[in-house]
Amino acid sequence: MLKSFLNKAVPKLYGFYFNLISLFSQEKAGKKALHVFSHPRAGKIQPFQNEFLNTARKQKLITEEGFVQLYHWKGQGKTILLIHGWESNSWRWKYLIDPLRELDYNIISIDAPAHGASSGTDFTAVKYSREIKKVIELYQPEIIIAHSVGAMATIYQESQHPHDFIEKIILLGGPDRFDKIMNGYQKLTGFNNKVYQAIDDLLLKTYGFHISxxxxxxxxxxINAQVLLIHSKQDAIVSYESMPSIASRLKNASTYTSKTGGHSLHTPEVVDQILAFL
Known part of the structure; x- marks a missing residue:
């Protein structure tokens, strides 16, 4: 009961803090709120995850902002790039990597900035997209499989820097609108509209776009590649309606509603659909 209370109380304390700061400086309140939003609390590699990750050849890709950890399970088939989501790391793909290795795919997985064994403390979909671009151009995968905000970062990357050699993309539980995510953050913490506007101004200044x-x-x-979107109506993190919203704008899309997996979508049912699509 105490843990449940703290989990509910801590976000509200953050909101109170941001609102208090906004009385004196709206810009500073926005920076503080975005800082908290962009810093994952989980996702670093746990000891029990190392055994599986150590079966890969590891490589550090040096970037302007630090380094990104890569894992490579070599195969003779087509190259698949795996892109995880928020507060996760490459271990989350174990359920899928094992059957892909049996089919001799050439598998690359990355840890996002501030996740897994990659460097950094802050994370945004735009920052992630820049790292994804570097890995795509290094390994030239024919297939990309991405989960949650990793799906959002992948879509954004391909909209900015399309790669014709990508044949298939699989998006698992991917969100459509960033304002839905930010509205959820506002509801969770209770910060006021002045703070929201300050975050919007900061994103426009930093990245060149409004939240909306x-x-x-x-x-x-x-995007010209064949795209499979998989989502579950039991997803408590990303609205199921995101799937038809994204699919309706794609040139070549198919969708699958999973009965299992919730937001994580790592179940045998989902694996079967991925393998069938490949």
Whole structure:
């Protein structure tokens, strides 16, 4: 009961803190709120995860902002790039990597910035997209499989820097609109509209877009690859309605509603659908 109370109380304390700061400086309140939002609390590699990750060849890709950890399970088939979501790491793909290795796919997985064994403390979909671009151009995968905000970052990356050699993309539990995510953050913490506006101003200044303009359904219009979207109506993190929203704007899309898996979507049912699509 105490843990449940703290889990509910801590976000509200953050909101109170942001609102208090906004009385003196709206810009500073926005920076503080975005800082908390962009810092994952989990996702670093746990000791029990190392045994599986050590079966891969590891490589550090040096970037302007640090380094990204890569894992490579070599195979003779087509190259698949795996892109995880928020507060996760490459271990989350174990359920899928094992059957893909049996089919001799060449598998690359990355840890996002501030996740797994990658460097950094802050994370945004835009920052992630820049790292994804570097890995795509290094390994030239024919197939990309991405989960949650990793799906959003992948879509944004391909809208900015399309790669014709990508044949198939699988998006698992991917969100469509960033404003839905930010509205959820506002509801969770209770910060006021002045703080929300300050975050919006900061994103426009830093990345060149308003919160309402970052929409996966808009970014997918020019993607030519075959795309499979998988989502579950039991997803408590990302609305199921995101799937038809994104699919409706794609040139070549198919969808599957999973009866299992919730948001994580790592169940035998989902694996079967992925393998059938490949």
């Amino acid at each position: 303009e970052f929409n996966s359904a808009d970014f997918v219009q020019d």
